[in-house]
Amino acid sequence: MEESTTKKYELVFITGPGASHIVPTVEFAKTLLDTDHRFSVTVLTMNSPLFPVPSTYIDSVPEIRFIELTRPDSPPPEMKHSLVGLCEFIDHYKPHSRQVITQLIATELDPNSVSLAALVLDMFTTPMIDIADELGVPSYVYYTSGVAMLALFIQFPDIDSAMETDLKNELTRELEFPRETKGVIINTFYDLETYAIDSFGTVPGYPQIYPIGPVLDLAGRVNSGKSKTQHNENIMKWLDKQPNRSVVFLCFGSRGTFDVDQVKEIANGLERSGHRFLWSVRPKDGSTRLDELVPEGFLERTVERGMVCGWVPQVGVLGHGSVGCFVSHCGWNSILESFWFGVPILTWPMYAEQHLNAFLLVKELGLSVELKGYDRVSEDDLVKADEVERGVRRFMGGECEEVRKKVDEMKEKSRRALMKGGSSVVSMKRLIEDLVQGR
Numbered sequence: 042m043e044e045s046t047t048k049k050y051e052l053v054f055i056t057g058p059g060a061s062h063i064v065p066t067v068e069f070a071k072t073l074l075d076t077d078h079r080f081s082v083t084v085l086t087m088n089s090p091l092f093p094v095p096s097t098y099i100d101s102v103p104e105i106r107f108i109e110l111t112r113p114d115s116p117p118p119e120m121k122h123s124l125v126g127l128c129e130f131i132d133h134y135k136p137h138s139r140q141v142i143t144q145l146i147a148t149e150l151d152p153n154s155v156s157l158a159a160l161v162l163d164m165f166t167t168p169m170i171d172i173a174d175e176l177g178v179p180s181y182v183y184y185t186s187g188v189a190m191l192a193l194f195i196q197f198p199d200i201d202s203a204m205e206t207d208l209k210n211e212l213t214r215e216l217e218f219p220r221e222t223k224g225v226i227i228n229t230f231y232d233l234e235t236y237a238i239d240s241f242g243t244v245p246g247y248p249q250i251y252p253i254g255p256v257l258d259l260a261g262r263v264n265s266g267k268s269k270t271q272h273n274e275n276i277m278k279w280l281d282k283q284p285n286r287s288v289v290f291l292c293f294g295s296r297g298t299f300d301v302d303q304v305k306e307i308a309n310g311l312e313r314s315g316h317r318f319l320w321s322v323r324p325k326d327g328s329t330r331l332d333e334l335v336p337e338g339f340l341e342r343t344v345e346r347g348m349v350c351g352w353v354p355q356v357g358v359l360g361h362g363s364v365g366c367f368v369s370h371c372g373w374n375s376i377l378e379s380f381w382f383g384v385p386i387l388t389w390p391m392y393a394e395q396h397l398n399a400f401l402l403v404k405e406l407g408l409s410v411e412l413k414g415y416d417r418v419s420e421d422d423l424v425k426a427d428e429v430e431r432g433v434r435r436f437m438g439g440e441c442e443e444v445r446k447k448v449d450e451m452k453e454k455s456r457r458a459l460m461k462g463g464s465s466v467v468s469m470k471r472l473i474e475d476l477v478q479g480r
């Protein structure tokens with residue numbers, strides 16, 4: 042984009058904790074910086090043992106200034122695995138966020154040439170919208186899941202007041218989606234969520250949306266670093282030896298862990314299916330050794346056709362021609378990555394908005410096949426070995442070629458969205474104009 046003026050624009054992002062929020066936010070910010078050189082970006086991060094800042098990754102992005110927020114309380118409360126716990130955790134960072142941004146304006150931004158164009162929050166840091174209001178700066182939200190989920194999320198407060206359910210306990214004031222935000226930048230693309238995007242735009246009072254995706258860490262920087270190099274190479278070498286589209290890849294996101302019973306069912310199902318597999322498995326009890334989790338003799342019996350490991354370089358794996366399908370928890374980043382490489386998903390939703398994502402993929406779009414149904418929400422619901430075996434056999438046996446064909450088409454569409462004149466490129470230009478105009 043041409044630089045029509047010498048005026049510069051700073052954006053401050055406040056991202057929720059953990060790699061699955063930080064990485065898409067940073068990748069989006071990098072795309073924006075590449076698109077228009079008038080912008081500069083500061084990202085405020087929160088660190089926690091449960092959701093650490095991916096330090097090697099952020100070190101690989103020198104064009105962005107990172108500031109790690111601190112909390113006034115000592116010792117700080119640890120974040121719990123719940124939405125309310127997460128909101129309380131984030132609330133503690135409000136005073137320091139305010140202080141950092143005020144200081145940034147006073148000391149780093151020359152009022153004659155640089156203006157703070159906006160605060161960009163994510164779905165969990167929306168309470169920070171108060172800071173933007175106090176400073177008289179527009180606020181945007183960068184949303185790391187799809188429009189369908191956003192539409193539901195935005196209605197939570199209304200649903201909450203209409204129903205006497207558990208929602209009341211989980212979704213309180215903190216999770217209200219502020220409708221006064223200037224706009225929602227969203228990691229999706231028009232051809233993937235056409236209906237949801239068109240419908241969203243017609244609802245009075247809903248914010249403007251900017252579908253600018255897919256935003257992906259294609260360089261796999263989040264998986265780089267000395268400690269991972271050898272491990273990643275072993276996985277890629279193993280894949281090199283497998284025939285085209287022959288491997289079932291199983292991976293359940295950054296927090297997808299299973300207890301021993303479920304691990305055994307998956308192992309038995311994979312073994313009986315007779316297909317090749319690459320399985321990223323993380324036990325609930327992080328200390329348990331893999332060979333103690335799987336059924337006795339499993340690793341030896343499947344050594345010729347299976348690889349079991351912990352963390353995998355997922356983008357590299359999905360981009361490898363030997364992968365035939367992806368058993369996924371349906372996290373939004375995994376979905377976008379699978380379409381980018383044209384790998385069909387067998388759904389296995391676990392928590393968060395993943396059941397809704399699975400519904401979208403299977404029922405709405407016909408782009409995936411169910412292994413564990415989107416209506417199975419109980420955490421105690423064990424997926425049995427014969428379900429795993431049947432699901433894998435059905436898919437790898439060629440019964441779902443229609444789905445594979447559709448996924449191939451979606452691969453082309455996801456790439457087209459980012460090409461010159463593509464829907465996401467057009468959306469990004471509209472966003473930049475609105476940021477520059479202070480709209």
Ligand SMILES: O=c1ccn([C@@H]2O[C@H](COP(=O)(O)OP(=O)(O)O[C@H]3O[C@H](CO)[C@@H](O)[C@H](O)[C@H]3O)[C@@H](O)[C@H]2O)c(=O)[nH]1
Pocket residue numbers: 061062185186264292293294295296297321351352353354355356371372373374375376378392393394395
């Ligand atoms: O062994 C692994 C596991 C994960 N990843 C990467 O980690 C990311 C995982 O992201 P995602 O698929 O979105 O899953 P979660 O980490 O579970 O993401 C959280 O955040 C997402 C975005 O808001 C939501 O859609 C999910 O439900 C929520 O669990 C992806 O880029 C993967 O490539 C790896 O590289 N290797």
